[in-house]
Amino acid sequence: MNRTRVPRWNVGLLATLALAAVGLLYANATLLGATLIPLSYVLYGAVSTLPAKRQLTVERSVGSATPAPGTPVDVTLTVENESENVLPDVRLIDGVPDELIVTEGSPRLCTSLSPGERRTISYSVISRRGTYTFDDPVVRLRSMAGSDRETTEIDVNGRDTVVCLSPLKTRPRETQTTRHTGTVTTDSGGSGLEFHSTRQYRQGDPVNRIDWHHVAKTGEFITVRYREQKTSRTVLIVDARPVNRVTQQPGYPTAVDRSVYAAERLYDTLTEAGIDTTIAAVGLTSTETANLEPDPAGIVWAGSGKATTPDALFTALNRASTRTEQQSPVPPRTDLISSQPQTEPSAQSAGNPGTAATQPSARTDGGDERMRLLNQIPPDASVMVCSPFVDNWPLALCRAVTGEHDLVAVSPDPVNGDSTGQRVVGVQRRLRLRTLQGLGTSTVDWPIKQPFDTALRAALPGLRTHR
Incomplete structure (x- = not known):
């Protein structure tokens, strides 16, 4: 005080x-x-002095307990004068964590309070991965003439944290050694547990497949067919290349951060459904894969039968996703559909999303990475790609996968601005997603202000996610 x-x-x-x-x-x-x-x-x-007896109480409520990265979180602060004296000048500022930016409203209050009167302020912050603790608000009381001033921190009732954790850490999970390969039922008849149909007995049919009750009644031999079960596999590809580590504006999560969050939610849902899921991370640097085992192309594989565990890979992805390469979406590309070698944005052009990069990059078009990915995807596996689609690399990958596998593309929208550069980037990205839709690919376009579950249910009504 x-x-x-x-x-x-x-x-x-x-x-x-x-x-x-x-x-x-x-x-x-x-x-x-x-x-x-x-x-x-x-x-x-x-x-003019402050009242001898003055007592303020402050209560804070936080809208969402476990928000997704980039989701607005509503915070409400209520201040009440519990003394019997009028407080003519009350000024308050809430202790918002430095890492969270305020997008709507204000964490400040300037008012007068009569005995028993209360005032409420509301504002929104953008959640980021991690746990963030609010400090106690700072309150300044002034006399009517402003000549007597008191500044103090007040303890807050209610929640004081925003937690945005990996979905894999929100509840206990089975270890990798006890997770079983999933199966799915098909419309064809064969061996299994669920009844499918009957047909005339054929020589060589197993004796235990004969319907002996039917034989006893009619004397006719028939064979029971069950709904065939096949192994279910999914390969989850996470596009964590540095070109995707962009933000809409400072304080927002990167596009890779949201892609990783979507991949974690999908992995959690698929494994809970008994589906054997393998994760492939593309674009991690040698420093970020120091404790992992990438293949010669730098791709890290995790899951059943792999040297790297999913938890270890997602931990590395979470660390990498917070490293922002640029503070705005990447400069617009002129080769919307071509998969020819492209240039990466330079340091000079990174700050201006409306200009194209002029310095060539040492990186190629990623053909080697795509070929290695395609060669290691099991023939009977479905594929899910998590990428913001800010360039043509994921589009070329999806085109190559579409003809051989069932494909779902999950794309967090990295553009939420009115500048010319961001509008061009947004148009190019939508053209890429529209190209995939024309190829029959299921696409999930995830806007920054929409919950991931909502975007996923709208695009894939049959898929249920676990919170």
């Missing part, structure tokens, strides 16, 4: 002394009478 007297009325005291001195010097009664005006201000500031 810090209480001080503010000498804001000293000018009135100087004016009083000056008028009194001149009035006495010239024996002017008018000037002597005029000293009452500034003197009244001096006396007003001197007698």
